[in-house]
Amino acid sequence: METILKLSNVEKYYGSKSSLTKAVNDVSLEVQKGEFVAIMGASGSGKTTLLNMISTIDKVTSGHIFVEGEDITKLKGNRLNKFRRDKLGFIFQDFNLLDTLTGYENISLSLSIQNINYKEQKRKIEDISEKLGITKILNKYPYQMSGGEKQRIASARAIITNPSLILADEPTGALDSKSSGQLLKNMEYLNKELSSTILMVTHDAFTASYASRVIFIKDGKIFNEINKGNLSRKEFFDSIIDVVTLLGGEMNDAL
Amino acid sequence: MMLYKLSISNIKKSVKDYAIYFVTLILGVCIFYIFNSMDSQTAILEVTNSQGEMIELLMEILSYVSIFVSLVLGFLIIYASRFLIKKRNKEFGVYMTLGMSKRKISFLLLIETFLIGLISLGIGLLLGILLSQITSIFVANMFDANMTNFSFNFSKSAMIKTIIYYGIIYFIVMVFNTIIISKNKLINLLQASKKQEKIKLKNPIICIILFILSIIMLGFTYYMVTDGLSKLMEYDVSILLLPISLGTLGTVMFFYSIAGMILKILSKCHNLYYKNLNAFIFKQISSKINTMVISISVICIMLFFTLCLLSSAFTIKNYFNNSINKYAPVDFELIQYYDQKDKLTNEDMLNLIKKDNIIKKNTKNVTIINEYYDENMLYKESLGNYYAEVKDKYPFLNYDANVEIMSQTDYNKISKLFDLEKVKLKENEYIIVSNYEKELYDEVMNRNNNISIFGKELKPAKDKCIEGFVRIGGNPSNIGFFVVPDNIINTSALNNTLLIGNYATDKEEKINYMENKINEYSKTGTSIVADTKLEVKEASVGLSAIVTFIGLYLGIIFLISSSAILALKELSDCLDDKNKYRVLRQIGADEKDINKALFKQTLIFFIMPLSLAIVHTIFGLKFCTFILSSMGIESFLDGSLITFIFLIGIYGLYFLITYYCNKNIIKERN
Known part of the structure; x- marks a missing residue:
């Protein structure tokens, strides 16, 4: 198995010496190619900080992050943007689509900044749209779409460049349960059929149960980790709930 | 606290x-x-x-x-x-x-x-x-x-x-x-x-139709105030409301439709549109223009006013300095008017002045010229068969005034002094000298009208009149006088006599002394009028200063206002769009490309109203040239150049501040 992402002893401190907050405290983990990993934790547990560091939006205090063997904590300026452009795909809680662009244009922007020509862009977009069932909404503007539709456009944008790693930050956070289910099935499809590697941050047990592995974070440290293995989604959900219960009161909203 | x-x-x-x-x-x-x-x-x-x-x-x-x-x-x-x-x-x-x-x-x-x-x-x-x-x-x-x-x-x-x-x-x-x-x-x-931003979607077909309509409207407006002006002037002054309202409407429609139309065309140019951040830039600009059609039109019109005001202000200033030497080529001019009674007693008044020792000593090139009139030769008769047409076009002229007549010898005296074209008439010929609404008499001569002066039939010596004048002033104002062979003048029909000359000194005190002396003559109770170059200069310099200052004052304020409105709008939009740039970074757009996108977008947004305003100004100045033509202003080139420097200075300053503020706003602070 090829290792896509490797974190070794990553730490992130906030504040000054007198009042130090360890948002992420000595975290090491690996994600293999084709995995769908969920990171679970209560608000303030450090899971979003962790994701921000992987996505190079935030900088580590110490430790190293390797993506496909490259140490991204050493990257600066334009090489950072280039790294994000070529290696990463993003799905956000609030979709982050550009209001002024249609669905099609939102997706194509990811390709056009890679200097891919129009014909190739068109072929790729038509291909992915069919797979994700968004062909009909391609010419709509974000304000004309429902939350679920927006998130599917965002997923298409994340996957279209064939990134090494897709990062999803609470992707179902702003969706109703029906749209959530649809989106998660889409992500499952990306993972299984297109063999995308996905790293997702969530505090919702149902969302996490679609992953193949769940890592629990508490107070900036890895608390536990469970694999789906051969379990059904329902059984996996139950075992996630068990850990959540163990984690204590703060995670109760995960139910 | x-x-x-x-x-x-x-x-x-x-x-x-x-x-x-x-x-x-x-x-x-x-x-x-x-x-x-x-x-x-x-x-x-x-x-x-x-x-x-x-x-x-x-x-x-x-x-x-x-x-x-x-x-x-x-x-x-x-x-x-x-x-x-x-x-x-x-x-x-x-x-x-x-x-x-x-x-x-x-x-x-x-x-x-x-x-x-x-x-x-x-x-x-x-x-x-x-x-x-x-x-x-x-x-x-x-x-x-x-x-x-x-x-x-x-x-x-x-x-x-x-x-x-x-x-x-x-x-x-x-x-x-x-x-x-x-x-x-x-x-x-x-x-x-x-x-969330709602995109105002406009039907591209309607946009294209409106755009073509707006171009037609603007084109017609431009035609009306330039080549079509003489036609327009046949109507009342209030007809000017037509080009003003048509131009305003055309401007608004232009900005209403241009974004939709250009976007429609560009989105068909797939290779350009779907390249790098182009789609983003185009959509940003078009949504911006679409949400502020009225403001952008107001700014465009305000810039147009500014450019016209400043160009006119600078041009008038330059013009006055040049024109004085042309239209007041001599230092002083004394004119004695006669009416029936004092004709004989005062006939030699100017000759007496000429013999005045002080004048004699301190002046040079002194020349005396007579102008005559023919009782039967009024302005309307001098126009011959052209009169009916002229009267319709220029109802404000005094058609019952006597036309002044000068002998060929006298005219040639001033032509030497004023640097005008010399004439040599045959026995039965006349010529007209004019520099204000000259085309009227041009047409009269062109029509080969024979006229009768002092009972003698004369025909035009040429097919157009000579550009010239005899009274000094700040601008061309001679509607025309006749020059005829010496022998047909009826010397008893003397209208007025002019005494023209230069001071023989450069010293300021001497000049001032002479100015007083000349002016004294006009106060002696006789019908003598004195004009001096210095007076003309002061009057027109003062006038030009007033016009220039007011033009500058208003022009600069308008320029500041329109730049500031654009800058503020752009800044507030950028604040709203902060998140968009974050998304661009997340999908991995190049930092350089992001800044370029911001720069292009800000630049196009600033240039948009300015470019239409400049086109408006080109035609607007043609109109100003017409309005100011009575003063002899023919070109706004110099004025426009200085205006351009002002424009680049202030407008450019606002553009740069806006761009740097915007850049600062979209910068991610880690």
């Missing part, structure tokens, strides 16, 4: 965001002071009485214009502070959730506005006082006066006036701010930044 500290720290924090606001306020105060301190700037000048009167008149006009200017600036400041409040909606929302009352927030804003006002007033006044030292040199140049000695000038009255006017403007701004705050609802304040 708490509030005071809070507002101080607020200002410190947002100095960068306030940059546009500060620059606008400071420039406004500075210009206001400079133009109102004109009295102290001119106080150090050596001016004659008539120039003194002109300066007084200038000050009076400027004080009225200042009221208008302060209205414009007041509107601008209210507009600007509305943007600043909008930007801080969330902050106010937080204050309110913390339990601060609306009254207290208004008070907080009041302190801030007051402090900002105070600081910019201080800096603006200081800058104004410093700059007025430099502008006083320009003022001296305008009035063609010598500076007695260069000394520091400061106008207390102008400073007090500036403070009072700005005090009033600020008071109104504070009232407005309070109203805005008290009307806001907490929920709207907190969620102000979260509102």
